[in-house]
Amino acid sequence: MNRRSILTYGAVVSGALAVTLFIGWWRVDGPGAPEPVAQRPLPLGQMEFQLNDQGGETIGPRSLLGKPSMVFFGFTYCPDVCPTTLSDISGWLDDLGDNVADLNVVFITVDPERDTVDLMAEYVSYFHPSIQGWSGTLDETVRAAAGFRVSFEKVVTDGEDYTMNHTASVFLFDAQGRFATTIDYHEPREFAVPKIRRILTRAEEETP
Amino acid sequence: MKPLTPTALAFSLLFGLPTVCLAGSADVVVEGAWARASIGTSRPGAAYMTLRNMGNDPVTLVGLATPLAMMPDIHESKTDANGVSSMTPAGEILIPPGESVALEPGGLHAMLMRLQYKMVEGETFPLTLNFADGGTVNIDVPILGIAARGPEG
Numbered sequence: 001m002n003r004r005s006i007l008t009y010g011a012v013v014s015g016a017l018a019v020t021l022f023i024g025w026w027r028v029d030g031p032g033a034p035e036p037v038a039q040r041p042l043p044l045g046q047m048e049f050q051l052n053d054q055g056g057e058t059i060g061p062r063s064l065l066g067k068p069s070m071v072f073f074g075f076t077y078c079p080d081v082c083p084t085t086l087s088d089i090s091g092w093l094d095d096l097g098d099n100v101a102d103l104n105v106v107f108i109t110v111d112p113e114r115d116t117v118d119l120m121a122e123y124v125s126y127f128h129p130s131i132q133g134w135s136g137t138l139d140e141t142v143r144a145a146a147g148f149r150v151s152f153e154k155v156v157t158d159g160e161d162y163t164m165n166h167t168a169s170v171f172l173f174d175a176q177g178r179f180a181t182t183i184d185y186h187e188p189r190e191f192a193v194p195k196i197r198r199i200l201t202r203a204e205e206e207t208p
Numbered sequence: 209m210k211p212l213t214p215t216a217l218a219f220s221l222l223f224g225l226p227t228v229c230l231a232g233s234a235d236v237v238v239e240g241a242w243a244r245a246s247i248g249t250s251r252p253g254a255a256y257m258t259l260r261n262m263g264n265d266p267v268t269l270v271g272l273a274t275p276l277a278m279m280p281d282i283h284e285s286k287t288d289a290n291g292v293s294s295m296t297p298a299g300e301i302l303i304p305p306g307e308s309v310a311l312e313p314g315g316l317h318a319m320l321m322r323l324q325y326k327m328v329e330g331e332t333f334p335l336t337l338n339f340a341d342g343g344t345v346n347i348d349v350p351i352l353g354i355a356a357r358g359p360e361g
Binding site: 076077078079080081083084086087088090091122123126127151155158161163165166167168169182184185186 | 244247250251252253254279283285287290291292293294295313314317319320321353354355356357
């Protein structure tokens with residue numbers, strides 16, 4: 001093999017390598033990357049829905065602006081995941097002490113058929129007093145879930161009984177309603193509490 | 209089946225235990241059982257515990273019975289990569305010898321459907337665990353507060 005053909009081979013090999021790397025980048029990080037499946041929630045100010053709080057007052061996403069917020073979805077007929085989430089959150093709020101006065105904490109039901117305003121009021125009363133319970137019509141629940149990029153689905157279990165599959169993450173927003181981060185279902189307290197503390201401190205720093 | 213020793217026979221007659229369960233499910237120890245109080249009777253309840261198989265044979269939990277609920281069953285909650293939680297009947301639960309299975313929040317749990325009475329904090333309710341070998345284990349499950357996070361409250 002002469003010098004010339006070695007150079008040609010070298011050029012072809014490094015060219016092929018460059019193309020492979022470029023295609024890899026394009027598909028993983030570049031414009032060709034797939035859309036992430038779990039999308040981020042919209043800013044609260046851009047969401048559109050109207051629900052009732054546990055006192056029956058009409059509220060919506062803009063009612064939360066001005067304070068940092070923690071929002072999650074569930075239903076009161078849920079025997080395992082939802083009471084666990086509400087107890088976990090109550091524990092985090094206990095850890096934060098007086099600071100939670102500056103935080104909106106909202107539990108939105110994905111089961112408006114059964115979870116009326118009165119039922120939500122009774123249910124949240126068993127957990128931390130900062131936790132509000134929002135419910136409404138199915139249409140408005142669908143609009144709320146869309147804003148948070150939450151999915152929910154009714155699953156018939158036995159005859160007339162049903163359960164709800166739903167996104168169990170907890171969403172954190174700053175006082176301006178911008179999405180900050182997510183606390184995953186059952187995330188340990190040592191990770192969850194600092195995340196909440198961060199949106200609370202950010203709100204303090206931005207207060208003139 | 210092994211022939212019964214007179215002592216074992218006397219023991220099983222005295223306590224009315226089925227003799228077969230001396231081999232498998234009799235070696236199951238239940239630890240840290242607890243449940244959350246319910247709001248009324250319209251919503252299903254859940255109970256948690258750890259089942260430890262101290263014996264040399266695998267045991268299989270096939271069902272539950274309790275006067276508290278018409279339809280008690282083992283269910284499993286799962287959360288997928290997108291954070292969506294769902295719950296399905298778990299079927300039979302195999303516990304290999306020397307191992308344990310935890311029924312805990314967010315995973316396996318004793319799902320108590322069609323409550324017959326309210327689950328009141330501070331009370332207990334009887335729960336029977338039925339095993340594939342025909343043996344049973346009876347426990348009393350303490351009922352803790354609605355916001356309880358574990359057997360310690």
